[in-house]
Amino acid sequence: MDSSESARADALLLLAHALRRSREWIVAHPEERPSEEQLTELVRLCERRRSGMPIAYLLGSAGFYGREFLVNESVLVPRPETEHLVEDAIRFIRDRSGAALRVLDVGIGCGAIACTVAAETGAIVDGTDVSSAAVAVADENARRLNLAERCRFYHGDLAVPVAQNRYDVVIANLPYVPTSALPTLPNPAAYEPREALDGGPDGLTLYRRLLAQIPALLKPNALLLCEAAPATIGRLTSMVRITLPSFSISVAHDYSGLDRYIKAHNG
Numbered sequence: 001m002d003s004s005e006s007a008r009a010d011a012l013l014l015l016a017h018a019l020r021r022s023r024e025w026i027v028a029h030p031e032e033r034p035s036e037e038q039l040t041e042l043v044r045l046c047e048r049r050r051s052g053m054p055i056a057y058l059l060g061s062a063g064f065y066g067r068e069f070l071v072n073e074s075v076l077v078p079r080p081e082t083e084h085l086v087e088d089a090i091r092f093i094r095d096r097s098g099a100a101l102r103v104l105d106v107g108i109g110c111g112a113i114a115c116t117v118a119a120e121t122g123a124i125v126d127g128t129d130v131s132s133a134a135v136a137v138a139d140e141n142a143r144r145l146n147l148a149e150r151c152r153f154y155h156g157d158l159a160v161p162v163a164q165n166r167y168d169v170v171i172a173n174l175p176y177v178p179t180s181a182l183p184t185l186p187n188p189a190a191y192e193p194r195e196a197l198d199g200g201p202d203g204l205t206l207y208r209r210l211l212a213q214i215p216a217l218l219k220p221n222a223l224l225l226c227e228a229a230p231a232t233i234g235r236l237t238s239m240v241r242i243t244l245p246s247f248s249i250s251v252a253h254d255y256s257g258l259d260r261y262i263k264a265h266n267g
Contacts, residue, residue, distance in 0.1 A: 010055050011046070018042040052186035064112040067119070069141050071110050074133035076196040078112040081254035082173060085225050085261045086116050088252065089169055092223045092265075093121040100124050100150075101168040104217065106158055106210060109196060111138030111151065113171055118142075118150045123169070127153045128161050131195060158206070159213045166219045172210055173227040178203040203232045204239070211243040221267035233259040240264050 016025075018034065018041040034042060045058050056062035056077040061070055064078040065086055071077055093101050101123045105114040108127035115138075118125045129135050132155045142151040154161035159170075176199040183189040189197065199205055207226065214224065224244070228236045233251055240249055240262055247264040254260035 010049055013055060013059060014045040014049065015042055018045060052188050053191055054188040057191065062110075062112075065116045065120075067112075067116065067145065069110050069112045069115070070137060070144070072137060073191065074131060074193060075110040075137050076192050078110060081256070081258075081260055082113065082227060084252060084254055085171070085173070085227055086113055088261075088263060089113075089117050089171055089223070089225055090120045092169060093117070093123050096168070096221075102126070102165070102219075103169040103171065104128075104159065104162060104165070104167040106170065106172040107174045107196075107206075108138045108153055109134050109173075111141040111153065113173060114138065114151055114153070115141055115145050115147050117169075117171070118147045119145060123150070125151050126162050126165065126167075127151065128156055128159060129153070130155075130157055131193070134196075158210050159217055163213065163216070165217070167217055167222065168219050169223045169225070170214065170217055171225045172207070174206040174210065175199045176203045176207070176228040176232060178229075178232075199229075199232075202235070203229055204236055207236055207239065211239055214243060218266070222265070223267075224264040225261055226264075227261040230258040230260065233262065237262055 018038050048058055049055060054077050056071050057073055061068045062077050065083050069078060103117055103123045103125045105125060105127040108114050108129045114125045114127040117123055127138060135153045135155045138153045142148045175197050177197045179198055179201055182197060226236060237249060237251060244264050247266045249262060249264045251259050252261050252263055
């Protein structure tokens, strides 16, 4: 698997998937041999992985914050660098004990952020996405995790479907890759939906549109979290300061120590 930096681990995952067994079972039963049908399936999966297809799409799921989420080629594969943003949202909500807070996740994708926040805090979470296929995946993940009563997902542009509502927390992980920097094959990210990656000429086109909607969405003492690329965080921070001049604004980092998201709080 020349396209993978973790070929051995990938091969074990694909073997487990083809055999419908756990990785632990396979390690414990080295004498077992796949059937012809299973071997054919394994070869097919390996060839697709060799071409660059993300392993999450081949397996049909991806891990995020300790849970497994269904994914397909209609949604972005959730990234571990987003987990710190989720931790900030969870911490903010838990610190405000009492009635369940209302949270908005703009650009839900598979629903990993929205479902995680709902599961960890008990908050009521709305989510939107311009892709109806993504909303369907997110709905299914909420059902699987028994969160359907507290996660409501809407098909539509940015915050338009919920413009009449007000929120204690707004989270946005919008497409932020500049068009000229979009990945190409065999980069696995090239298989992900372009509409979930393309942030326009400077990576901030969608954020400009969303920020025009933000002031009307926020309750008093609200938190805004926006993820972006390290190279665009400075410009996005300036945009947020102009939009929310009375807010306290800071930049936070991902697991690699890179500038990854903005926190804006008016409490």
